[in-house]
Amino acid sequence: MKKALRIIAAAMLILSSALISGCYDIVELDTISIVTGLGIDKADENGKVQLTVQVGKADAVGGGGQEGGEASEKAYQNLDSVDRNIVGALDKLLQDNSRTLFLHHNQVVIFGESHAKEGISDDIDALMRDLHSHLDVFVLISETNTSEIFNVEMELEKIPSVGITRMMRKKTEISEAFGVKMLELISKLSDDPCTAVLPIIKQVKEQDTTRLSIQGLAVIKDDKMVGKLTEDQAKGYAWALGKIKSGYLPVNTDKGTVELSIKPPSREMKVSFDKEGIPKIKIGIKARFIIGQIIGFDGLQLEEIIEMIQKESVNAVKDIIISCFKETQRLNADIFRFGCYLNKHHNKKWKKIKDKWDQIYPNLELELTVETQIIDTGKTSKSPKMVGGRLA
Amino acid sequence: MTIENSRISAGQFMFSIACFLHSSSLLTSFFVIITRNESWMPFVASIIICIPLIVSYVLLSKSYPGMNLIQINEAVFGRVAGKIVSALYVWFFFTLTSLNIRDLGTFVNKTTMVKTPISIIIILFLLLCVWSAYYGLEVVTRYSIVFLIISCVILFISIIAVYDLIELDNFLPMFDMPLNNYVQVSHIASTIPFGETVIFLMVTPYVDNAPKNLMRYFLGGFLLGSILILIVILRDISVLGNTIQYFSLPSFEVFRLGTLFQTISHMEIMFSILLIVLLYFKISVLFYVTMLAIAQLLNIRSYRPILLPCAALVVVYAFTAFKDVITHTKTAQETTPFFWTLFEILLPVLTLIVSFVKKKAKNKNNRKAVSK
Numbered sequence A: 001m002k003k004a005l006r007i008i009a010a011a012m013l014i015l016s017s018a019l020i021s022g023c024y025d026i027v028e029l030d031t032i033s034i035v036t037g038l039g040i041d042k043a044d045e046n047g048k049v050q051l052t053v054q055v056g057k058a059d060a061v062g063g064g065g066q067e068g069g070e071a072s073e074k075a076y077q078n079l080d081s082v083d084r085n086i087v088g089a090l091d092k093l094l095q096d097n098s099r100t101l102f103l104h105h106n107q108v109v110i111f112g113e114s115h116a117k118e119g120i121s122d123d124i125d126a127l128m129r130d131l132h133s134h135l136d137v138f139v140l141i142s143e144t145n146t147s148e149i150f151n152v153e154m155e156l157e158k159i160p161s162v163g164i165t166r167m168m169r170k171k172t173e174i175s176e177a178f179g180v181k182m183l184e185l186i187s188k189l190s191d192d193p194c195t196a197v198l199p200i201i202k203q204v205k206e207q208d209t210t211r212l213s214i215q216g217l218a219v220i221k222d223d224k225m226v227g228k229l230t231e232d233q234a235k236g237y238a239w240a241l242g243k244i245k246s247g248y249l250p251v252n253t254d255k256g257t258v259e260l261s262i263k264p265p266s267r268e269m270k271v272s273f274d275k276e277g278i279p280k281i282k283i284g285i286k287a288r289f290i291i292g293q294i295i296g297f298d299g300l301q302l303e304e305i306i307e308m309i310q311k312e313s314v315n316a317v318k319d320i321i322i323s324c325f326k327e328t329q330r331l332n333a334d335i336f337r338f339g340c341y342l343n344k345h346h347n348k349k350w351k352k353i354k355d356k357w358d359q360i361y362p363n364l365e366l367e368l369t370v371e372t373q374i375i376d377t378g379k380t381s382k383s384p385k386m387v388g389g390r391l392a
Numbered sequence B: 001m002t003i004e005n006s007r008i009s010a011g012q013f014m015f016s017i018a019c020f021l022h023s024s025s026l027l028t029s030f031f032v033i034i035t036r037n038e039s040w041m042p043f044v045a046s047i048i049i050c051i052p053l054i055v056s057y058v059l060l061s062k063s064y065p066g067m068n069l070i071q072i073n074e075a076v077f078g079r080v081a082g083k084i085v086s087a088l089y090v091w092f093f094f095t096l097t098s099l100n101i102r103d104l105g106t107f108v109n110k111t112t113m114v115k116t117p118i119s120i121i122i123i124l125f126l127l128l129c130v131w132s133a134y135y136g137l138e139v140v141t142r143y144s145i146v147f148l149i150i151s152c153v154i155l156f157i158s159i160i161a162v163y164d165l166i167e168l169d170n171f172l173p174m175f176d177m178p179l180n181n182y183v184q185v186s187h188i189a190s191t192i193p194f195g196e197t198v199i200f201l202m203v204t205p206y207v208d209n210a211p212k213n214l215m216r217y218f219l220g221g222f223l224l225g226s227i228l229i230l231i232v233i234l235r236d237i238s239v240l241g242n243t244i245q246y247f248s249l250p251s252f253e254v255f256r257l258g259t260l261f262q263t264i265s266h267m268e269i270m271f272s273i274l275l276i277v278l279l280y281f282k283i284s285v286l287f288y289v290t291m292l293a294i295a296q297l298l299n300i301r302s303y304r305p306i307l308l309p310c311a312a313l314v315v316v317y318a319f320t321a322f323k324d325v326i327t328h329t330k331t332a333q334e335t336t337p338f339f340w341t342l343f344e345i346l347l348p349v350l351t352l353i354v355s356f357v358k359k360k361a362k363n364k365n366n367r368k369a370v371s372k
Helices: A002-020 A058-062 A086-095 A121-129 A160-174 A182-189 A231-241 A302-331 A338-345 A347-363 B010-027 B029-038 B040-063 B069-077 B079-111 B118-134 B137-142 B144-161 B179-202 B210-246 B250-257 B268-298 B304-321 B325-334 B336-371
Strands: A032-042 A049-056 A076-083 A100-102 A108-112 A138-142 A195-206 A209-221 A224-229 A248-252 A256-273 A279-296 A365-376
Touching: A032 A160, A049 A086, A049 A160, A076 A086, A086 A100, A086 A121, A108 A160, A121 A182, A138 A160, A160 A195, A160 A209, A182 A195, A182 B210, A195 A224, A209 A231, A209 A302, A224 A231, A224 A302, A231 A256, A231 A279, A231 A302, A248 A302, A256 A302, A256 A338, A279 A302, A279 A338, A279 A347, A302 A347, A302 A365, A338 A347, B010 B079, B010 B137, B010 B144, B010 B179, B010 B210, B010 B268, B029 B040, B029 B179, B029 B210, B029 B325, B040 B179, B040 B210, B040 B336, B069 B079, B069 B179, B069 B268, B069 B336, B079 B118, B079 B179, B079 B268, B079 B304, B079 B325, B079 B336, B118 B137, B118 B268, B118 B304, B137 B268, B144 B210, B144 B250, B144 B268, B179 B210, B179 B268, B179 B325, B179 B336, B210 B250, B250 B268, B268 B304, B325 B336
Parallel strands: A032 A100, A032 A108, A108 A138, A138 A195, A279 A365
Antiparallel strands: A032 A049, A049 A076, A195 A209, A209 A224, A248 A256, A256 A279
């Protein structure tokens, strides 16, 4: 009798804990709309923010149900709202929607350029504070209004924002420096000097279609966007950080051109100080290449060609780094984070020059030493035009 | 007359201490706000500072074998003063239990169950603790090793998952803050997780071969637990860097960032498992010790009849202890360490000194008596 009572009691307890502890937070799939992208723009109305939310439609993505037929149906929906700030705009969207916006799976946050020029920290605060938002979303800057970006149809992807995320993943395969995630951005914005870069996404119009392209970097200083780097300068940025992993570097010589496939370089950085405590930065880069294509070089030996390339590729690497460095000096934005490096490794000396950094940086001396090494010639060693390649 | 009849092995005792301490790795936000990416340094300092403290706990327990803290108080300070000191300790245990259960409520509320009323979480949880306390010390501490293994496995997986995000640069610059901050953090760290081990003085008499092995196992448990917290702090700093100061639950964010091969990502559910398992252990130990102390203080034969009424009091206390999370963090940073110093450092050390003096005086008297 007692045993039976015990079992009943235990069963009731387990049942009650199963039944009453979870039901408040129940989330049914058909009551939420899954947000896949957020776009934040400056609204036409003064001082207000336009929020674009891209929502994926699960049934259209899944493709199940009827075969074909409804292929033309969009797999996403863009919701717009204008309000005093993004929290207000989200709230407005929640109230005007039949479903709850589910931010858990958001993949990308895009800031409009005009908005970014006025500062992004306040929006980031809201995105950080929200319980459901994640810190591993990609952050981008768009040249046009973000609602246009979210409306560009992609051939292979059903939802633009998911496509953008995939494009970003491909970008980070070239260099980690191109893909900036929320955590990194927050970390950089809370450092001193406060500078960061964000990739730029733009629309490219071709005859009858529009496509998206991620090219160049936006320079953020003190949470405002202050300028842009071109795609080549962006590569220089990645080179200077030693964070480039793949891609091709064209090298021109008098005799011909070579395309070199980039292998991860090694990089070291040293700092020396003069009497007044003004730092001088020394960066040493050891680059490694594999030959991707040889154009020209008629009648030369492979050894000669490699010697020539090695010399010229040093200049090629230097040029793209210097071009990027000069541009950041012009913008007076320390995106290479030399200031942070000094703060971390030469803390006492940094404290003395910290307040003058804005004056020091435009005239900062950078000593660049580049060593290059051709480690392989690819599958072939000779090409038809070289000596011995052709019966001549 | 003893209230607790079951005994635990020395190993169980050690793992209980380690597990008890490890559960505090969830509360690192109290001090990472102050010293940010340098928090590990004052933390290590406080581990070293606390070793003599732990030694003094053990000495205290050794000089009164077979007695728990409440009985020791009575033996040292006499009947009336001893009861007063013991009553203070009971209040201290009670407060610790309530604060921890409230923490659990807020964390679960913040991380997994957002809309669930906090009272439901707390009451269900406390019922479980009552249940385990009902069966006594052996049951309360039995699973410590299992919990410790679970949390170590989760810790290990989380480190692998965030391995790509670890940047050793995040530990720099060192010694960048005013000395005050380091002192404050060392104080918080040594009172909030470490000094709380004073509650184990309530269970030392029930450990097998208590006086002999106690030093080794108490210190062993302490070091094991504190090194585990240190690993958690190092992991959090190396991943979050200077952003660690923003988050009220740094470990939670770290788990969120963790990914294994792109398919397994957003691992916060593991954090929730850890949270519930570890806090369950801590709270059930605290609750059990509180009940034991109350029964001992009031000379009741068994603590079982008072379990449920006291649980109800704990729930009420948990709600009224502090108004919101902001006040909680603020008091944890500024007031609590000073309060706790009284119970964790001053009183035990005072007890130890008084007992030494008493013994000396007794010896002298004995010698005098002999010489006469």
